[in-house]
Amino acid sequence: MLQNIKKKARAYSPWIFHAHAGGCNNCDIELAACFAPRYDLERMGIQLRNNPRHADILIVTGPVTKQISSSLRRIYDQVPNPKVVVACGSCALTGGVYNRDDGKPNYALAGPPEKLIPIDISVPGCPPKPESIIDGVMLALEILRKK
């Protein structure tokens, strides 16, 4: 009985921390639009916290630039377990439009986030529509429930 209360509580009040890793801030404003009146995420008890210590879900946007890669790694370590990482936007999945055509790595990027931190959910789109982000968060709830 205690176990399923714990699982339910985790799935019913996930707190999100948004880590910007260098993209063009289009995904960030779409994520912020998810908390605006039209796509209000607080209906499901979700809060956007700006302190990694308080967070359950870490949403990463943007191809990780070299300079912010060490900070992103530290932010990931600061989020207490159990945690879920959502990669949001095609930059966060494979570097999107910032990849060079001849396959050589872009000198300013430290590769997409999957090279630095383990990713659990990927949200495509450039920028992903708030509906896709909400789907991603719903999937994250399921994973939190199982963790």
Place this chain on the structure above:
Amino acid sequence: MVMELARYLTVEAGGRLMHVSVIDRGFDGYEVVYHYALDHLEKNLHLNIKVSLPEHNPEIESVAKLSPEASWSEREMMELTPVKFINHPDPRHLWLPYEWPNPVEGVDYEFLKDRLDAPPTQKSSNQPSLMPIGPYHPLLIEGAYFRVKLKDEEITDVDVKLGWNHRGIMKLFESRSYSRGVYLAERICGICNVTHTTAYLNAVETLSGIEVPDRAKYIRTLIAELERIHSHLLWLGVAGDLIGFKTLFMLSWKVREKVLDIFEATTGSRRTPAMNVIGGVRKDLAGETIGKIERRLLDLRGEIEGLVKLGYDHPLMRRRLQDIGKLSLSNAISGGAVGPTARASGWKLDIRWSSPYLAYADGYTTWDLITEDGGDVWARTMVRLKEMLVSIDIAKQCLQALKKVGGPIKIEAVDPKNFPYNEALGKTEAPRGELMYYIVSDGTNIPYSVRIRTPSFRNNSLLPKMLKGYALADAPIIIGSIDPCYSCTDRIIVIKDSENPKGRGA
């Protein structure tokens, strides 16, 4: 010699130094280009002064003492290309990551010493005298780093380190054809991506001598003005959040959703319209979509007037925003402020008025320029709020004109073939200020080099001056008042490794 020319241009002629860019010509050394805007004398008048330097240890006198706005441009060039600007007031590292493989010698990296992962140390009493507003901070959506020196909660000195968003965009530009570059220009900044494509296309179209048909001009101006409304509404929400006014964030973003609906209905995607292509516009606006937009613009105007009234008479908001982050007119001109930050200090600087492009010229639309003279955060808020109403007027006039003006929406050239000129300057008035693209072409369909000077690049250099003397509690809203967009600021130039002087960098 450059100093006398610079003194004449800025002091007597009253011109504005927009940007200092360095073009790497491979074997025959480097070209330092000083971009001067003299568009207050005559519309669309610009002047590029070129100085070519030898290939081995190129050096030149720094102009930063005379016109301080050039200091950040020169710092950027000094850091990223082997060109040295002699006795530059502050030649420190600004953009490159700390552990860049071969740091430029002879520059003391003060930032390298107190690395970020060192535990926060309070030297004196428990009052922290040095406050890092670090790459991740709730005040900044994106990465930036302000080292704030404090004397019991009053800011005495601010030091800025940027480059957290540096994606090497200009190197990518140099490996993409013009028509593909449009989609890269759109992804420099997510909030003002229509102005980026417009500026890029202004430059490319003047480069290849293409004249955009009238209908396309009206559609481009309409999309640009709708984006200005969306950008100002977004800023109003974020500014409300910065002073703790969550309700203003919700109200203004509720209105912003209406603008995004217009974008989605007409251009197919909420935030990346991708309407502008070389020679015109991708998709025509049919008759009834124009009617739809007009109806939506009507109730949008009602909502925005409500927000303007709210901004005016909310007692606490006025008390929180008034007379903080002051920027006098003389500081604005010498520091080279652009956009609403300059207009709030009483400087009539607006690219749509001084060097009109697309449908802002006299024959197409008529609108008036908004300036305030307070110079503080309250004045900037008022300038942006009133500008939204002006944008709605321009959008309305474009819609009326679209009903009458027929004609094609695009010239069939997918990729420009011949290039009558070998360099071009494209400028627009982004929601944050003057945006400048400088494209050098070598005749092929891939640009030789692209230099971008974004408005936030210039406004950020004014922040230390604005922040001094105010409380730490005011720092978020002062930093927020210039509407910083660090994706724009960190688009940065290619690196030319010193080992292979021949090639144009990695």
Place this chain on the structure above:
Amino acid sequence: MKTGLARLAKELLRNSLRPVTANYPAIPEHARPHEPGEEIRGRHRFDVEKCVGCGACQTVCSSGAISVTDSGIERVLRIDLSTCIFCGRCRDICPEEGLQLTPEVPSAQPYGDILKTFKVEHSVDLSSCVGCGRPTYPKKQIETVRMRIISNLDKVNVDSARRDMDIYLKYCLNCRRSLSYIFGTHPRKLY
């Protein structure tokens, strides 16, 4: 000074009666604007008849999301939605309107099955060379090229073009080179 607060209070109380929140996860269509534009750029869809597999979309894609691989007897066009930036350029460039962007928004997936759900694939069978049996170009592409050449040429040399095409279009590049030696039509006859 109090009027500002009073007016805001009245407006907020009026707001509370009609929240604008879309009931998204419960009713999916609730989030779309009332009359969605017909051309929302979402997931791609290949039109099986029209697409000839020419690969023009691959050259034009601004983020390198489209990959064309020839494997044995078929050419596979694969669009990787996790790299795609949905700019709609491939649809505008496609000469045969074989590629459409449906308004269906690609939704989030667990990281593991990124391979199967974020891929839009379409395969076109390649014609094999009569001479050496190696795969050459897609059958449909050869057909459309032939029709287009015949329709655009002026009457005089239409039948000679048709005769040449019947021969040359069936062979791969190497066989054509060797054939041109035999027929003596190779431009550089020096060696």
Place this chain on the structure above:
Amino acid sequence: MNLIELIIQATLLTSASFIFGTIYNYEIRKISARLQSRRGPWLLVPKPLRKSLGTTRILQPLYDIIKLLCKETIIPPTARRRLFISAPLFALLCLVASSTIIPIGEYSALSSFDLSLVALLYLLLAVPFTLILGGSVSSSPWGIFGGQREADLMLAYETPIVIGSFTTAIMAGSMSIKEIQVAQTLSLPYLVLNPFAAAAVLLGIIGKLHLKPFDIPEAEVEIVAGPATEYSGKLLGLMEINKMLLTSVCIGLFINLFMAGGAVPGVTLNNSLTVLTYLAEGLIIVAVASLIHTLNPRFRIDQALDWYIKTAALLAAVGLCWAYILRHIYPAISG
């Protein structure tokens, strides 16, 4: 009231005030969301999602607390470990003690002692102390700043609460909350008799609960989360529990001192219906507080201090004089 009955009633009171605290916090989130024209935590989850997201979200604060209690706790190495952990625990002890003193309706465990009002105010002072202690011990510059701001703000909002509470003690002629409650049922509730003191205490309570425009110590934009920056997992869960208890105790203080502890004219004090009227009155006060919370941006710390001195402290002083006038000119009222 022998000892065992006292203990049972005390535990009942604490758990009731904790549940009321969660309801009040849910109401603040729901009303401020509704005023911003968005839906806020669901009262009734729509049908298709009921299987995965539960049926209702009234206990949303409870879910937050249980989730936090099951999370991993990270204590920064440079923080002083023992003080860092004991700060929220000490606050919890004080709040549990103060919740037993506050009577809910007719159940009053310890409030009938003579100087229960003084004891209550003394215990309530401990909560800001632990926040200051927790913040400055947590070795993060944000925590130190949060602690300092909490110290400045505490001076500002404590004065109106203390002066307002003692005004009611003067009007009722005794220091025990029970007597004040009974005195009000004889005459009019003090909210009507002395509105100045009531307004002063309400404004003080808004500052104490860190509702806008006074959520300066937790200004998430300037100082990441103030004192709670380094707290996570179980310790943060403790802090949330403290917040619930603090909300219900403060609202309970206001009801007992100014609205006769839920004794509406129809319902006398000694039957169990008063618990429902107590909750109803609490919801009304929380609605007023959340309206103020939604309407205002955040004050700067110096603006908050001089605002408190100019209005709240002044109101409390006026209430005090008004109480003296009442006591001497209309002694009948004080009974």
